[in-house]
Amino acid sequence: MGKEQLSGLSAEELFTRDGGITYDDFTILDTIFTDIDKENINLETILGKGISLKTPIIAAPMDTVTNAALCIALALEGGIGCIHYNFKKAGGVTPDIDAQIKEIKSVKRFENGFIENPVTVSPDYTIAQAIEIGEKNKVGGSPIDTFPVTYGGRPHGRLLGLLRKQDYSRSKHTSLKVRVRMLPLEKLIMAECPVTLEEANEKLWDAHLLFLPIVDKKMILKYLVTRSDIDKNEEYPLATKDEKKRLRVLFAVETRPELAYERLEKGFVAGADGCIIDTSQGYTKYEVGMIKYVLGKYKDKLVIGGNISTKEAYNELDKLGLHAYRCGQGSGSICTTAGAIGISRAGATGVYECAKQNGNMKTIADGGLKQVGDIKKALVSGADCVMLGNMLAGTEESPGKTKIDPESGLPIKEYRGMGSKEANVGEKIRGYSKLPQGVSGNVKYKGSIHQWIPLIRDGLISAFHVLNCRNINELHEKMYSGQIRFERKTIGSIEESGVHDLKI
Numbered sequence: 371m372g373k374e375q376l377s378g379l380s381a382e383e384l385f386t387r388d389g390g391i392t393y394d395d396f397t398i399l400d401t402i403f404t405d406i407d408k409e410n411i412n413l414e415t416i417l418g419k420g421i422s423l424k425t426p427i428i429a430a431p432m433d434t435v436t437n438a439a440l441c442i443a444l445a446l447e448g449g450i451g452c453i454h455y456n457f458k459k460a461g462g463v464t465p466d467i468d469a470q471i472k473e474i475k476s477v478k479r480f481e482n483g484f485i486e487n488p489v490t491v492s493p494d495y496t497i498a499q500a501i502e503i504g505e506k507n508k509v510g511g512s513p514i515d516t517f518p519v520t521y522g523g524r525p526h527g528r529l530l531g532l533l534r535k536q537d538y539s540r541s542k543h544t545s546l547k548v549r550v551r552m553l554p555l556e557k558l559i560m561a562e563c564p565v566t567l568e569e570a571n572e573k574l575w576d577a578h579l580l581f582l583p584i585v586d587k588k589m590i591l592k593y594l595v596t597r598s599d600i601d602k603n604e605e606y607p608l609a610t611k612d613e614k615k616r617l618r619v620l621f622a623v624e625t626r627p628e629l630a631y632e633r634l635e636k637g638f639v640a641g642a643d644g645c646i647i648d649t650s651q652g653y654t655k656y657e658v659g660m661i662k663y664v665l666g667k668y669k670d671k672l673v674i675g676g677n678i679s680t681k682e683a684y685n686e687l688d689k690l691g692l693h694a695y696r697c698g699q700g701s702g703s704i705c706t707t708a709g710a711i712g713i714s715r716a717g718a719t720g721v722y723e724c725a726k727q728n729g730n731m732k733t734i735a736d737g738g739l740k741q742v743g744d745i746k747k748a749l750v751s752g753a754d755c756v757m758l759g760n761m762l763a764g765t766e767e768s769p770g771k772t773k774i775d776p777e778s779g780l781p782i783k784e785y786r787g788m789g790s791k792e793a794n795v796g797e798k799i800r801g802y803s804k805l806p807q808g809v810s811g812n813v814k815y816k817g818s819i820h821q822w823i824p825l826i827r828d829g830l831i832s833a834f835h836v837l838n839c840r841n842i843n844e845l846h847e848k849m850y851s852g853q854i855r856f857e858r859k860t861i862g863s864i865e866e867s868g869v870h871d872l873k874i
């Protein structure tokens with residue numbers, strides 16, 4: 371008797387038989403005996419330049435998805451966000467680069483072991499001015515309420531005191547000077563450089579403090595260490611952090627040099643860990659020119675290109691030494707590119723074909739991921755991680771207000787394509803043509819990232835368990851070797867695998 375035929379299809383058979391395949395068009399079969407435990411499953415993915423994610427999720431650079439608050443929450447849960455670049459100056463027409471940089475700074479400041487650039491005030495400011503400065507310098511969406519007081523209010527000036535939340539009333543003391551309400555130097559507990567984070571932490575606990583200024587021998591303020599950072603460290607073991615224990619963040623730049631060069635310089639000075647060259651068509655001279663520029667100038671930073679969806683484009687970008695790319699064209703939930711210009715590719719087919727090339731770039735499956743199972747399908751098609759727009763829009767941390775849907779009475783939030791008419795008021799972004807290539811709508815409110823991402827992780831771990839894979843590498847090996855088996859879905863099977871015969 372010959373070798374027994376395995377159930378279903380191999381990935382090669384699935385993706386090369388006929389037509390483009392979306393995540394809805396196939397399912398993965400349970401053909402592998404599970405003998406590993408869930409505790410041994412690790413979802414970590416390595417992006418490059420020392421950046422790895424314990425949760426293989428990147429938030430898309432979109433103005434209804436990714437600002438500082440979402441980046442912070444996602445990075446704490448092991449993913450990473452990319453700050454979009456659709457900030458406009460008052461009047462809503464011209465790009466506001468500094469507004470984007472402010473968001474980057476807010477993420478980098480969030481969980482510093484040592485806060486390198488604490489927001490400081492002068493003793494001669496009024497409490498009202500200090501409150502205003504705090505409002506302008508939000509951390510994780512909340513205004514700063516405690517400030518080192520320095521000579522002239524300089525960021526690294528001579529330390530004169532500390533103005534803490536409990537030192538002033540937001541109603542009674544607004545007209546008083548900071549010097550009147552601050553904790554003066556003689557009552558202040560500080561530490562002197564050099565000091566390790568552990569030593570600073572111990573001092574905070576020993577003295578029952580929430581804030582510890584770190585100064586040099588001349589009393590010049592160097593850093594601030596906070597108790598809430600320590601608590602957060604303990605609460606979020608998966609957090610995506612840099613070598614200084616700050617959360618990691620990416621930012622998007624356009625392919626137009628006149629804006630991108632300034633953005634790049636300011637974004638990297640602000641501490642961003644990498645950038646995404648954000649264009650819907652990545653197989654162009656504009657994209658290639660920008661990739662060469664960034665790779666040449668910012669050698670220690672992660673550079674992500676795209677979007678592409680064919681092996682021809684993959685091989686062109688791979689030659690440049692790019693670290694990672696976004697794979698997906700016209701597949702996003704808000705995209706109308708396929709209809710507008712007739713260019714697109716079915717999401718899973720694009721990922722499979724590009725990832726299979728023998729290159730060095732990491733594959734980020736981007737667009738069309740609607741549920742946790744789709745993330746699993748993207749990874750099993752060859753992706754190293756996924757980029758989410760829709761699945762992260764409508765979270766507590768995404769920009770915009772929660773509204774009530776008049777029809778269902780349920781909470782919703784706005785979600786719009788970056789090529790939509792609504793997102794392209796004033797100067798156009800992302801190289802979209804005059805014809806809109808995206809739409810604007812609403813998505814269901816999803817609650818906090820801190821509840822949602824753990825659920826996604828749980829679903830992914832269950833899926834890895836069924837396929838007996840301990841990590842993404844094993845998943846890819848078993849897919850390429852034909853051990854993981856697939857089945858095309860029929861209309862009947864699509865219906866059968868959804869909720870059916872139930873009134874909800």
Ligand code: XMP
Nearest residue numbers: 430702703705707738759760787788789808
């Ligand atoms: P999902 O499906 O997660 O897709 O909502 C997010 C991705 O869609 C891309 N994007 C667009 N594509 N027109 C497009 O053709 C648009 O207006 C648009 N806005 C975003 C982008 O790649 C994003 O990550």
